[in-house]
Amino acid sequence: MRRVTIHDVAGKAGVSTAAVSHAFNDPERLRATTVTRILDAARELGYAPNPHARALHSQRVGVLGVLFPQPIATVFANPFFASFLEGIGSVTDERGIGLLTVTPLGGSLERAIAAAPVDGFVIIGLDERHAEVAPLRKRGVPFVVVDGDAETASSVNVDDEGGAYAAANLLLDRGHRKILVLTFHAPPDELDKDLGVRGRRLRGYRRAFVDHGLALGDDAIVRTFVTLAGGDTAFAKAWADGVRPTAVLAASDIMAIGAMRAAKRLGREVPKDLEVIGFDDIPLAAASDPALTTVHQPITEKGRVATRLLIRELDEGGPRERIVLPTELLLRESTRAQATKSRTLGVAKGGTDREGKRILKAAAR
Amino acid sequence: MRRVTIHDVAGKAGVSTAAVSHAFNDPERLRATTVTRILDAARELGYAPNPHARALHSQRVGVLGVLFPQPIATVFANPFFASFLEGIGSVTDERGIGLLTVTPLGGSLERAIAAAPVDGFVIIGLDERHAEVAPLRKRGVPFVVVDGDAETASSVNVDDEGGAYAAANLLLDRGHRKILVLTFHAPPDELDKDLGVRGRRLRGYRRAFVDHGLALGDDAIVRTFVTLAGGDTAFAKAWADGVRPTAVLAASDIMAIGAMRAAKRLGREVPKDLEVIGFDDIPLAAASDPALTTVHQPITEKGRVATRLLIRELDEGGPRERIVLPTELLLRESTRAQATKSRTLGVAKGGTDREGKRILKAAAR
DNA sequence: AACCTTTTATGAAAGGTTTCACGAGAGCGA
DNA sequence: TCGCTCTCGTGAAACCTTTCATAAAAGGTT
Numbered sequence: 001m002r003r004v005t006i007h008d009v010a011g012k013a014g015v016s017t018a019a020v021s022h023a024f025n026d027p028e029r030l031r032a033t034t035v036t037r038i039l040d041a042a043r044e045l046g047y048a049p050n051p052h053a054r055a056l057h058s059q060r061v062g063v064l065g066v067l068f069p070q071p072i073a074t075v076f077a078n079p080f081f082a083s084f085l086e087g088i089g090s091v092t093d094e095r096g097i098g099l100l101t102v103t104p105l106g107g108s109l110e111r112a113i114a115a116a117p118v119d120g121f122v123i124i125g126l127d128e129r130h131a132e133v134a135p136l137r138k139r140g141v142p143f144v145v146v147d148g149d150a151e152t153a154s155s156v157n158v159d160d161e162g163g164a165y166a167a168a169n170l171l172l173d174r175g176h177r178k179i180l181v182l183t184f185h186a187p188p189d190e191l192d193k194d195l196g197v198r199g200r201r202l203r204g205y206r207r208a209f210v211d212h213g214l215a216l217g218d219d220a221i222v223r224t225f226v227t228l229a230g231g232d233t234a235f236a237k238a239w240a241d242g243v244r245p246t247a248v249l250a251a252s253d254i255m256a257i258g259a260m261r262a263a264k265r266l267g268r269e270v271p272k273d274l275e276v277i278g279f280d281d282i283p284l285a286a287a288s289d290p291a292l293t294t295v296h297q298p299i300t301e302k303g304r305v306a307t308r309l310l311i312r313e314l315d316e317g318g319p320r321e322r323i324v325l326p327t328e329l330l331l332r333e334s335t336r337a338q339a340t341k342s343r344t345l346g347v348a349k350g351g352t353d354r355e356g357k358r359i360l361k362a363a364a365r
Numbered sequence: 366m367r368r369v370t371i372h373d374v375a376g377k378a379g380v381s382t383a384a385v386s387h388a389f390n391d392p393e394r395l396r397a398t399t400v401t402r403i404l405d406a407a408r409e410l411g412y413a414p415n416p417h418a419r420a421l422h423s424q425r426v427g428v429l430g431v432l433f434p435q436p437i438a439t440v441f442a443n444p445f446f447a448s449f450l451e452g453i454g455s456v457t458d459e460r461g462i463g464l465l466t467v468t469p470l471g472g473s474l475e476r477a478i479a480a481a482p483v484d485g486f487v488i489i490g491l492d493e494r495h496a497e498v499a500p501l502r503k504r505g506v507p508f509v510v511v512d513g514d515a516e517t518a519s520s521v522n523v524d525d526e527g528g529a530y531a532a533a534n535l536l537l538d539r540g541h542r543k544i545l546v547l548t549f550h551a552p553p554d555e556l557d558k559d560l561g562v563r564g565r566r567l568r569g570y571r572r573a574f575v576d577h578g579l580a581l582g583d584d585a586i587v588r589t590f591v592t593l594a595g596g597d598t599a600f601a602k603a604w605a606d607g608v609r610p611t612a613v614l615a616a617s618d619i620m621a622i623g624a625m626r627a628a629k630r631l632g633r634e635v636p637k638d639l640e641v642i643g644f645d646d647i648p649l650a651a652a653s654d655p656a657l658t659t660v661h662q663p664i665t666e667k668g669r670v671a672t673r674l675l676i677r678e679l680d681e682g683g684p685r686e687r688i689v690l691p692t693e694l695l696l697r698e699s700t701r702a703q704a705t706k707s708r709t710l711g712v713a714k715g716g717t718d719r720e721g722k723r724i725l726k727a728a729a730r
Numbered sequence: 731a732a733c734c735t736t737t738t739a740t741g742a743a744a745g746g747t748t749t750c751a752c753g754a755g756a757g758c759g760a
Numbered sequence: 761t762c763g764c765t766c767t768c769g770t771g772a773a774a775c776c777t778t779t780c781a782t783a784a785a786a787g788g789t790t
Contacts, residue, residue, distance in 0.1 A: 076451040100466075105458075105463075284652070
């Protein structure tokens with residue numbers, strides 16, 4: 001049972017294949033009666049144009065790829081990515097574009113990139129420096145980098161350093177001196193490079209310490225997995241090692257929540273005995289008990305902005321842009337500080353006004 | 366700047382395009398030195414095969430579509446779908462297959478289906494009876510229906526009715542007589558048909574009432590949105606109307622959690638004043654406070670099973686199957702009953718042994 | 731050297747659509 | 761009736777790969 005093609009329809013309607021194509025894509029060019037005759041034939045035969053053939057010819061599939069450097073199962077299990085995809089999806093939906101999640105195929109991101117039937121990529125958590133990006137260039141499709149730096153492509157980031165600074169600053173101002181810092185596990189090949197998001201957040205923490213005349217020692221930093229279990233075991237292990245922090249700075253909410261769980265198990269009460277600040281503001285942060293004080297970043301918005309940028313580049317070959325969205329310290333129940341909002345970038349700080357404006361414009365577009 | 370094609374490589378390496386193709390796909394057929402010459406040329410030129418052309422020829426893209434009847438943004442915002450996609454993704458990843466989320470394009474699911482460059486579809490929450498499924502047939506690609514009935518395709522469901530029965534039964538056994546039932550908002554065109562998941566869960570509740578010599582009146586049933594807010598306002602509204610339930614049966618966890626929130630706000634304590642049972646067992650159910658007693662269904666497993674079924678059909682044209690996975694009542698803190706697990710289908714009940722066995726096999730495959 | 735077999739490489743078709751360039755009629759004014 | 765302009769429709773190329781059938785080259789045997 002062969003699939004019905006444009007030739008079958010043309011035969012049945014007694015016209016050329018070109019006419020059938022026109023009937024679908026540019027009916028004005030044909031007499032109205034011809035159009036209906038063709039459409040009727042198509043319906044009777046159950047014809048639907050072959051998307052691959054169409055894509056091959058028009059060099060456009062109407063699908064955007066989102067490139068993750070990790071297995072897809074861990075992507076969907078991570079609420080951060082869910083929010084991010086929600087942002088991307090809201091734009092693709094509105095534009096009538098498909099969304100393909102691209103993850104390493106059989107361990108090879110390169111193969112995955114080469115094989116993905118997409119018009120462009122949004123790349124998350126992968127620096128342009130990464131070797132994986134080379135195949136993208138080959139592929140010749142445009143891409144936008146999120147949470148990473150890019151020389152030759154547009155990028156969307158948030159003010160990680162500023163947010164981290166605000167978080168650390170709050171704890172230090174409140175007199176905390178025994179602070180446990182939880183950060184991401186680094187891939188072995190870049191252990192001491194402090195690249196990307198991890199590096200920027202760490203730099204923010206460090207700067208706050210320095211501004212308080214202190215140093216953030218390596219022994220106070222624990223690198224672990226970005227999961228609930230990762231934060232839990234990291235805190236528990238530090239505790240077992242005799243570390244008795246009065247506060248925790250976690251580079252991600254899920255790790256912060258894990259640490260709170262471990263603390264509770266160990267008889268510490270949050271925020272009485274232990275103040276905790278996370279990063280990201282995933283939906284769970286507000287729902288946890290106690291609700292997590294955290295550095296809010298506009299996750300969904302980040303997805304939206306990146307996607308709009310990519311689509312514009314696709315449609316009009318728009319210029320490259322580097323967008324940095326603001327972050328904001330959100331005080332909830334896991335700290336005892338007074339609620340005063342501190343927005344980083346363009347609001348709280350004077351020096352970045354121009355940047356700030358550009359950001360707001362970008363976000364509102 | 367035209368993209369580099371197989372012709373360019375052939376020219377540079379001084380061979381035919383066929384040789385280049387072989388060098389990539391079946392290098393055994395060529396002399397080793399030729400292969401390296403070709404591969405070198407390809408690397409220098411930065412050649413990557415065009416996925417559309419490849420797909421057009423081989424009639425296979427290596428991408429599976431997941432069809433949702435709702436906007437993509439609401440999909441990713443829903444933890445149920447996240448878990449489901451996690452299951453699908455774990456299989457596609459392992460097989461080196463891409464994953465395309467397909468949602469209505471400009472409101473039209475038909476257009477989306479026609480345009481999606483995929484080899485097959487997993488359809489969730491859409492009955493085969495739905496008009497939307499017709500275009501799928503046209504398209505000529507296989508599909509598997511999840512959480513819906515299908516005559517002409519494989520399907521994967523869970524024992525919704527059994528799970529709902531167990532939940533209602535527990536509450537009735539414990540003496541509750543004023544039970545508020547929260548169920549899904551039905552699309553206007555099928556208001557009183559009680560189709561699909563909603564219908565099956567409702568039937569389970571009803572059967573338990575009947576077995577206790579009671580009737581589940583329409584006035585005790587509230588239809589609302591499957592969101593936190595939906596459950597919250599539904600409970601609040603019932604309360605405002607003077608309804609004073611001692612227990613809540615919710616057809617989804619997120620609604621149950623919403624109802625708990627409203628109850629708390631209204632001064633009811635769960636489970637002391639109000640016992641609540643949800644359905645689905647999303648991750649949040651265990652993390653909520655109090656932890657939600659619910660009917661567990663294997664969401665991730667459902668995704669896995671459906672995807673394996675689809676891939677098998679794609680690869681070997683395997684037979685159609687109708688799989689029904691068991692559900693299980695999980696007692697947590699939102700009820701005060703003793704913890705005794707009750708697994709539906711094939712374990713708790715005798716009559717479904719054969720079915721049960723087939724299920725377990727399917728799940729383990 | 732002649733012949734046969736195996737290895738290695740190629741030409742061309744096929745896959746299904748869109749679109750460019752062009753042709754056949756039809757309509758109309760002179 | 762001629763010639764011009766529109767309208768409506770068509771043939772064929774282009775998009776890029778893979779693969780079938782086959783040719784050419786190489787290697788081996790007598």
